[in-house]
Amino acid sequence: MKKVAELLNAMLAADVIDDYALFGAAAQMRYTEAVATLDADILVAVPTSDRLDVLSPIYEFCASRGYHPEGESIKVGAWPVQFIPTFSELTAAAMKNADTVDFEGVPLRVVRADYLATLALSVGRAKDSARILALLEAGSITAERMADISREFGLYDAWVRFKARFMNE
């Protein structure tokens, strides 16, 4: 993951991207025990472009550093990395409000627990529900914070359904 952080910071310095933040299972593990995951998911903001394929400059930059595509991702060290351009108000806010943490001496931007849970709520698969429950159990988010943030992004009904299904004790 240190190599991933170095690559992302180099992309920022070269203006290939405007911002980035790690999210998904790899980010969740800041707060919970280790979980099985196949890849590292990165939210990216790309400079405004008329190009149809907004990820091309990222792929070209990776290739110039010796990192090449493998299927849908780019293998960087031990991690297949997937780049996902921000596509909604929620993903943009998750990236903007990300923490910059010290990863073995390298700065790495990581989506915060409350946004990780809200992104999971917006997707709604079984593994996303498990992620929200794991973050709640770890004490990294609270039901009150989830109520507030889900309301902010139009997901309050989804939060109420989640609570009724999983938190009826």
Next chain:
Amino acid sequence: MNKASHDLDKQAAWQKTRAQLPWPEKLRQAEVMREAFVKLRSASVSRMPTPKRRAS
């Protein structure tokens, strides 16, 4: 409290300590898990013959 529930509580407490490990260490654990996960999903695993008990 019976022994089974005592053991489960001990296991839950141990699992919680794993959440306190440094993040880089947890990511390293995930790398190991992914390798095992990929192997388990591969077709060759499901085609292995079932091990048999030795006749006594």
